[in-house]
Amino acid sequence: MPERIETDVLVVGAGPGGSAAAYHLARHGIDVTAVDKATFPREKVCGDGLTPRSVGAVERMGVDTSAPGFERVIGLRVHSKDVTIDLPWPELETWPNYGLVMPRLGFDHILLERAKKAGARVMEATDARRPLMRDGWVVGAEMTSADESDGEPTEIHARFTIAADGAASR
Numbered sequence: 001m002p003e004r005i006e007t008d009v010l011v012v013g014a015g016p017g018g019s020a021a022a023y024h025l026a027r028h029g030i031d032v033t034a035v036d037k038a039t040f041p042r043e044k045v046c047g048d049g050l051t052p053r054s055v056g057a058v059e060r061m062g063v064d065t066s067a068p069g070f071e072r073v074i075g076l077r078v079h080s081k082d083v084t085i086d087l088p089w090p091e092l093e094t095w096p097n098y099g100l101v102m103p104r105l106g107f108d109h110i111l112l113e114r115a116k117k118a119g120a121r122v123m124e125a126t127d128a129r130r131p132l133m134r135d136g137w138v139v140g141a142e143m144t145s146a147d148e149s150d151g152e153p154t155e156i157h158a159r160f161t162i163a164a165d166g167a168a169s170r
Contacts, residue, residue, distance in 0.1 A: 003154055007033040007121065010140055010158035012128045015044065015104075018164030019111035023061055026118035033156060034115060035126040037146045041109035048103050049073065052095040059096070061114050069106050073099040128165070129153060 009025050011018045014036035022034040050058065059065055074097075075088035091097045116122050125146040132140040132155060140157040163169060 003152065005033060005154060005156045007031050007156060007158045009033070009160045009162065010035070010156050011120075011162045011164055012141060013164035013166055013169075014038075014040070014112050014115070014122065014124070015108055015164065015166055016111055017166075018162065019108065019115045020057065020061065021162050021164060022115040022120040022122070023111070023118045026115060026120040029119075031121075032119075033121040033123065033158070034112075035123045035128060035141075035143060035156070036112075037125065037127045039124045040112050041105050044104035044108060046104045048101050048107070050100040050102070052089050052092075052097060052099055055098065055100050056095040058100075058111070061111070063110055063114060065100055069102050071101045073101055075099075126154075131161070132157065 008031040009021075011022045011025075011032060011034040014022070014034045018034055018036070022032050025032040055065060073089075075086060078085045078087065089097050089099060112122060123143070126143050127146040128141045129144055130142050131138045132142060138161045139159075140155060140161060143154045143156055145151050
């Protein structure tokens, strides 16, 4: 890796939120770099479900949700001790009336590829070690290769940094 990279926006984490942010920024001509400690495709523990609102957001990114691997969901079923309730998705003009299920192994990879196609620089197997600070503001992060954590660090300097590294963020 180079010792220093300059970018307008650094996105730490390339799951759905990070990839979507990188996609939209790159689509508008902003120099964006997304980094993730994993190499994609990768497995991720999750329920794998998308609400109609999320389906709408993904479709606006140009993802073909009729492609193999996506399964339509027409609502939710809630079970309690004594009751089962079926809840259909609402029919609204702003979102589709269905949800989707797709394993994160494929879904996250599709979104990351959309970000790349839009022009985002993507660095996989890259671990964010610590934020770079100036006058109390985050101005980037120090990175190392995820498979060589003792290697030379790379500094990525950015005007803005998005922490999209998920629930296990440190």
